[in-house]
Amino acid sequence: MNDEAARKPFPVSWDQFHRDARALAWRLNGAGPFQALVAVTRGGLVPAAIVAREIGMRVIDTLCVASYDHTTQGEMQILKGLSDAVVKLGGEGGKGLLIVDDLVDTGKTARVVRQIAPKAHIAAVYAKPMGKPLVDTFITEVSQDTWIFFPWDTGLSFQPPIRDGAA
Numbered sequence: 001m002n003d004e005a006a007r008k009p010f011p012v013s014w015d016q017f018h019r020d021a022r023a024l025a026w027r028l029n030g031a032g033p034f035q036a037l038v039a040v041t042r043g044g045l046v047p048a049a050i051v052a053r054e055i056g057m058r059v060i061d062t063l064c065v066a067s068y069d070h071t072t073q074g075e076m077q078i079l080k081g082l083s084d085a086v087v088k089l090g091g092e093g094g095k096g097l098l099i100v101d102d103l104v105d106t107g108k109t110a111r112v113v114r115q116i117a118p119k120a121h122i123a124a125v126y127a128k129p130m131g132k133p134l135v136d137t138f139i140t141e142v143s144q145d146t147w148i149f150f151p152w153d154t155g156l157s158f159q160p161p162i163r164d165g166a167a
């Protein structure tokens with residue numbers, strides 16, 4: 001389902017996101033050793049910064065993919081693959097690389113990431129049921145018919161009272 005209006009809104013504040021990303025870092029702290037951290041751009045950049053700080057990683061790369069135009073999923077494009085230096089740090093198939101994204105939804109992005117680095121550890125802060133089996137670690141599961149609104153995509157706005165039809 002790609003229609004944002006038909007989905008249950010799940011707004012996440014900066015505070016909540018920081019807490020959830022820290023919880024992910026707690027879990028990942030014992031899951032290594034990791035030679036490098038890779039953020040799946042752009043959404044993975046924010047949790048990657050928090051996880052890197054918490055588990056003491058300083059070699060950080062990006063895997064740049066694009067698939068959604070706002071809420072409509074289109075063709076997956078790999079705009080930049082893993083850097084040679086990071087590929088060399090990891091073992092065969094990306095073993096020892098920690099790859100972080102903000103969420104896994106249909107699993108399309110994670111599937112592409114897996115093809116690139118089948119032995120890497122893939123982590124996401126949030127997971128929907130379809131994507132859940134494709135990640136090694138996640139923190140919070142939300143239903144498939146939920147649309148997560150991240151704090152970097154939203155701002156404060158007036159909320160109509162519940163009795164006037166607020167969601």
Ligand SMILES: O=P(O)(O)OC[C@H]1O[C@H](OP(=O)(O)OP(=O)(O)O)[C@H](O)[C@@H]1O
Nearest residue numbers: 041042043067068104105106107108109
């Ligand atoms: O499991 P999937 O159905 O593939 O959806 C999850 C992906 O979708 C979003 O990225 P998006 O492609 O919108 O780009 P962005 O990170 O630049 O916002 C999100 O950050 C995940 O990477």
Ligand SMILES: O=c1[nH]c(=O)c2nc[nH]c2[nH]1
Nearest residue numbers: 068105146147148149150
């Ligand atoms: O901001 C977002 N919220 C979502 O629930 C989602 N699913 C895929 N891509 C997404 N982006």
Ligand SMILES: [Mg+2]
Nearest residue numbers: 041042043044
């Ligand atoms: Mg993304």
